[in-house]
Amino acid sequence: MTEIEILAFALNQFADLTPEEFNMSINFWHTKFYKKGDYFNQQKTICRYLGFINEGVFRSYVIDKKTDEEKNIFLYSKNQFVVPFKSFINQTPCDYQTQALTDASILYINIDDLLLLYKKSHKWERFGRLMAQEAFNLTIERMESFVFKTPEERYLDLIKNHPDIFNNIPLYHISSYLGIQGPSLSRIRKRISKL
Amino acid sequence: MTEIEILAFALNQFADLTPEEFNMSINFWHTKFYKKGDYFNQQKTICRYLGFINEGVFRSYVIDKKTDEEKNIFLYSKNQFVVPFKSFINQTPCDYQTQALTDASILYINIDDLLLLYKKSHKWERFGRLMAQEAFNLTIERMESFVFKTPEERYLDLIKNHPDIFNNIPLYHISSYLGIQGPSLSRIRKRISKL
DNA sequence: GTTTAATTTTAACCTAAGTTAAAATCGTAT
DNA sequence: ATACGATTTTAACTTAGGTTAAAATTAAAC
Numbered sequence: 343m344t345e346i347e348i349l350a351f352a353l354n355q356f357a358d359l360t361p362e363e364f365n366m367s368i369n370f371w372h373t374k375f376y377k378k379g380d381y382f383n384q385q386k387t388i389c390r391y392l393g394f395i396n397e398g399v400f401r402s403y404v405i406d407k408k409t410d411e412e413k414n415i416f417l418y419s420k421n422q423f424v425v426p427f428k429s430f431i432n433q434t435p436c437d438y439q440t441q442a443l444t445d446a447s448i449l450y451i452n453i454d455d456l457l458l459l460y461k462k463s464h465k466w467e468r469f470g471r472l473m474a475q476e477a478f479n480l481t482i483e484r485m486e487s488f489v490f491k492t493p494e495e496r497y498l499d500l501i502k503n504h505p506d507i508f509n510n511i512p513l514y515h516i517s518s519y520l521g522i523q524g525p526s527l528s529r530i531r532k533r534i535s536k537l
Numbered sequence: 538m539t540e541i542e543i544l545a546f547a548l549n550q551f552a553d554l555t556p557e558e559f560n561m562s563i564n565f566w567h568t569k570f571y572k573k574g575d576y577f578n579q580q581k582t583i584c585r586y587l588g589f590i591n592e593g594v595f596r597s598y599v600i601d602k603k604t605d606e607e608k609n610i611f612l613y614s615k616n617q618f619v620v621p622f623k624s625f626i627n628q629t630p631c632d633y634q635t636q637a638l639t640d641a642s643i644l645y646i647n648i649d650d651l652l653l654l655y656k657k658s659h660k661w662e663r664f665g666r667l668m669a670q671e672a673f674n675l676t677i678e679r680m681e682s683f684v685f686k687t688p689e690e691r692y693l694d695l696i697k698n699h700p701d702i703f704n705n706i707p708l709y710h711i712s713s714y715l716g717i718q719g720p721s722l723s724r725i726r727k728r729i730s731k732l
Numbered sequence: 733g734t735t736t737a738a739t740t741t742t743a744a745c746c747t748a749a750g751t752t753a754a755a756a757t758c759g760t761a762t
Numbered sequence: 763a764t765a766c767g768a769t770t771t772t773a774a775c776t777t778a779g780g781t782t783a784a785a786a787t788t789a790a791a792c
Contacts, residue, residue, distance in 0.1 A: 406685060413684055428677055431670060471666070475626060478673040482623055485676055488683035489608055489716055490601060493749080512769060521684055526749050528771050688779080707739060721779050723741050 345396045346371065349449055352394070352421055356476075357469040366463060370455040376442035383426055383440045388433055391450045392473075393424040398446020399510050400424045402438040403518070414519040416480070417443075419506045424448060427477035443511045493522045494530050540591045541566065544644055547589070547616055551671075552664040561658060565650040571637035578621055578635045583628055586645045587668075588619040593641020594705050595619045597633040598713070609714040611675070612638075614701045619643060622672035638706045688717045689725045 343351070349371065350364045374393075376382070382400055383389045393400075400418040405411070415438055418424040429436035430453070459466035487496050497520055501508050508516065517527035538546070544566065548554045569588075571577070577595055578584045588595075590613060597611040610633055613619040624631035625648070654661035682691050692715055696703050703711065712722035 404685075408685075415681070415684065428674070431673065471669070474666070474669050474673065478626065478669065478676060479623070481673060481676045481680055485680035485683065486610070488680065489610065490599075490603075514769070523750060524770075525751080525772080529748080532771085709739070718780060719740075720742080720781080724779080727741085 345373070345447075345449060348396070348421065349394050353469070357465065357472050359465055359469065363463060363465045366466070367451065367455075367459055370451045370459070371449045372451075374448055374450055376446040376448070378442055378445050380442045380446075381439060382424060382442065382448075383429070383436055383438075385437065385439045386435050389426050389429040389436050389440075390453045391425070392430060392453070392456060393448040393450040395420050395422055395424050396447045396449065398442055398444045398448075399507055400440055400442050400446065401511075401515060401519070402426050402440045404438055412518065413521075414515055416484075417504070417507050417511075417515075417519055419504060419510075423473070423476070427481070431474050431477060443515060488521065493520050493526065494533070496520045497527070497530055498534075540568070540642075540644060543591070543616065544589050548664070552660065552667050554660055554664065558658060558660050561661070562646065562650075562654055565646050565654070566644045567646075569643055569645055571641040571643070573637055573640050575637045575641075576634060577619060577637065577643075578624070578631055578633075580632065580634045581630050584621050584624040584631050584635075585648045586620070587625060587648070587651060588643040588645040590615050590617055590619050591642045591644065593643075594638045594702055595635055595641065596638055596706075596710060596714070597621050597635045599633055607713065608716075609710055611679075612699070612702050612706075612710075612714055614699060614705075618668070618671070622676070626669050626672060638710060683716065688715050688721065689728070691715045692722070692725055693729075 346368065350359075350361060353359045353364055354361075373396075376398065382393060383391070385404075395418060397420060399420075401414045402416045402418075403412045403414045406413050416426075418440075424440065426436045426438045426440050428434070429438070433453070456466075456470070460470050461467075487499070491499070497516070500516065500520070513527060514524050517524050520527065522530075541563065545554075545556060545559045548559055549556075568591075571593065577588060578586070580599075592615060594615075595613040596609045597613075598607045598609045600606070601608050611621075619635065621631045621633045621635050623629070624633070628648070651661075651665070655665050656662075682694070686694070692711070695711065695715070708722055709719050712719050715722065717725075
């Protein structure tokens with residue numbers, strides 16, 4: 343399958359968009375390549391693009407003023423949207439920076455074109471609602487993982503559910519995403535290896 | 538102001554609903570009274586009601602299978618919506634139980650009536666989108682509080698931002714909401730009192 | 733007002749993460 | 763192959779929350 347076919351397939355799964363409905367959008371999608379370290383969006387700007395990852399891993403992070411540490415809020419990988427949801431959905435200035443952690447390629451659509459699709463088609467409007475719901479669901483799942491799970495469990499979940507992420511970025515990005523320090527992750531890994 | 542006037546005012550603020558637009562909904566809102574301990578929704582059912590709190594405090598909680606402990610996920614108070622957002626927005630069976638922690642009174646609307654309003658009026662459809670965004674914003678704020686803040690900071694934030702909640706429910710519900718055990722909250726309170 | 737139940741604090745001990753710096757390992761470029 | 767930089771682990775010590783049970787306090791019921 344070509345990249346655009348993969349996207350069409352994914353959107354069909356996600357929002358019940360048929361090939362015809364998807365075709366309405368086909369000229370709006372653009373390809374973009376990222377080198378490791380490149381930015382998808384910068385802090386304090388309003389994010390105007392919705393990305394869909396063909397290949398690679400991205401992170402959204404914030405620099406914690408208290409400690410000067412970078413903290414990873416979300417990780418995104420292949421066949422998923424990449425977008426700082428809060429900024430994109432509310433069209434407010436972004437708290438996060440979103441950066442490629444590997445070389446990457448995405449398809450992206452401009453919010454103006456997306457809004458045009460919402461107007462033209464009921465199914466695309468539905469897509470918009472489902473995307474907001476998806477953002478909500480990802481966020482509440484992550485929130486609940488902090489309430490119910492230990493760092494060790496979050497670590498094991500990540501390996502099980504997102505091997506593509508786990509296998510392609512350094513462990514210090516993982517520990518940040520799990521909400522712990524590097525040495526703590528090392529201890530967890532040691533603990534687990536003894537079982 | 539009467540309760541319905543307060544609601545009208547709040548919805549005007551929230552979604553730019555004028556009195557005329559609000560009036561479309563006026564026959565759909567019902568009053569309900571809760572005694573402390575009564576349930577707004579039960580687990581495993583799909584939540585079909587959106588509540589707006591006139592008076593009182595509610596919590597959504599889950600029983601953690603690992604420890605048999607109740608864990609509070611969300612707290613809701615006066616002049617806010619009360620609803621297990623995930624279930625209501627996605628119309629999926631609810632993971633949470635939502636319970637009045639004090640005697641309470643709410644106005645509520647049925648989802649069928651709400652969907653009718655969405656169909657009839659663009660502004661009400663906007664209301665629906667904004668409500669989903671509000672759910673998202675509340676959730677991401679809570680998620681970020683776990684990433685960036687210590688339990689002590691979360692405690693101080695709650696006192697500052699939600700005194701109506703803090704002053705009306707027992708501390709063991711607060712500690713659960715903060716993600717810590719009762720004795721830990723006591724230690725935090727002692728630490729703070731010495732400053 | 734006294735008793736009872738509910739709530740909060742304390743104590744003692746345990747566990748795991750934070751912190752800092754150094755050592756070990758791994759990758760990559762030359 | 764070697765040397766450099768990046769990444770991961772280890773060590774030693776500190777801090778703070780978890781756990782359990784008991785004591786103290788507060789609120790409610792009779």
